[in-house]
Amino acid sequence: MDDNDPMTRTTEAPSVDLAQIIPDLSAYASTTVRLHPRPGSPGPRDSHIGGPLLWPATESWPHCEAPDCDQYPGEDPGSPMVALAQLTAADFPEIAFPEGADLLQILWCVGYHCCSKHAPCRVVWRRAAEVTEILEAPPEPDLEGELPGFYETYIPRPCVLHPERLIEYPWLEDLPDDLKDRVRAWDRDTDLYEDLSTAPGFKIGGTVIHGSAPSGLTCVACDAPATLLLQLDNGEGDGRWCAIEDRDLAYGTPEYEQAYTPTGMMVDVGPGGLFACSADPEHPVLFYSQ
Numbered sequence: 001m002d003d004n005d006p007m008t009r010t011t012e013a014p015s016v017d018l019a020q021i022i023p024d025l026s027a028y029a030s031t032t033v034r035l036h037p038r039p040g041s042p043g044p045r046d047s048h049i050g051g052p053l054l055w056p057a058t059e060s061w062p063h064c065e066a067p068d069c070d071q072y073p074g075e076d077p078g079s080p081m082v083a084l085a086q087l088t089a090a091d092f093p094e095i096a097f098p099e100g101a102d103l104l105q106i107l108w109c110v111g112y113h114c115c116s117k118h119a120p121c122r123v124v125w126r127r128a129a130e131v132t133e134i135l136e137a138p139p140e141p142d143l144e145g146e147l148p149g150f151y152e153t154y155i156p157r158p159c160v161l162h163p164e165r166l167i168e169y170p171w172l173e174d175l176p177d178d179l180k181d182r183v184r185a186w187d188r189d190t191d192l193y194e195d196l197s198t199a200p201g202f203k204i205g206g207t208v209i210h211g212s213a214p215s216g217l218t219c220v221a222c223d224a225p226a227t228l229l230l231q232l233d234n235g236e237g238d239g240r241w242c243a244i245e246d247r248d249l250a251y252g253t254p255e256y257e258q259a260y261t262p263t264g265m266m267v268d269v270g271p272g273g274l275f276a277c278s279a280d281p282e283h284p285v286l287f288y289s290q
């Protein structure tokens with residue numbers, strides 16, 4: 001049975017067009033791709049959140065290497081990592097893939113890390129056609145005896161995606177002074193800039209939700225600007241951010257939960273983002289959350 005929801009998802013148009021009100025903002029517009037994840041049964045060659053990765057049977061599964069990981073502290077190998085996302089170049093041409101790669105796989109560790117500056121993430125770039133025999137049953141972290149409902153909230157439910165492209169604008173602080181002053185003056189009267197400029201929920205590219213990462217991040221390997229690769233969020237947002245197709249869902253029903261909190265994840269206390277080097281996608285990816 002195919003339980004993959006085929007319906008497209010659409011964000012309501014903004015109440016005002018920022019680029020019309022403040023034309024100089026157009027130069028700072030960027031495209032984000034809202035993923036609109038919804039629980040389903042994605043296949044190993046599909047783009048998805050939390051589903052099966054196209055992982056070669058002959059390749060060992062990644063384990064956490066953080067020395068402060070509480071899952072299997074100090075053990076070698078550490079806790080098996082968990083699939084966060086898999087994204088194909090065909091679905092997401094806006095992702096900067098390394099030469100020859102067409103599949104992006106993102107894993108992370110669900111253990112608690114007391115002292116790491118960044119949550120341990122692993123990013124793998126592949127050529128999908130090279131994977132012929134798929135690893136059937138990847139190792140899973142041992143959550144036996146752990147606090148129920150704690151680590152699980154770091155493991156996303158398998159979700160299919162309904163990508164939608166939208167225009168976003170930078171944080172106020174990242175605009176040049178003169179433009180910042182004009183936007184701030186307008187925002188003082190309307191208080192709309194933040195809501196109009198950045199989308200909540202899971203998305204690729206664009207601007208991370210204000211305050212969930214430091215401004216002006218740079219690559220740890222080469223110092224080039226780091227740009228948002230994937231935003232993770234606890235929910236997909238309400239108000240105008242609730243997809244038009246989901247507006248009639250009754251509060252408290254399973255369908256409502258699946259639309260508002262499809263992945264079942266709690267990313268610490270708010271949104272977070274994985275940031276990739278803008279000069280070389282194979283440089284280390286950084287993770288920040290509020």
Ligand SMILES: [Zn+2]
Pocket residue numbers: 064065066069070071078079109110111112113120
């Ligand atoms: Zn760990």
Ligand SMILES: [Zn+2]
Pocket residue numbers: 219220221222223224277278279280283
């Ligand atoms: Zn770099």
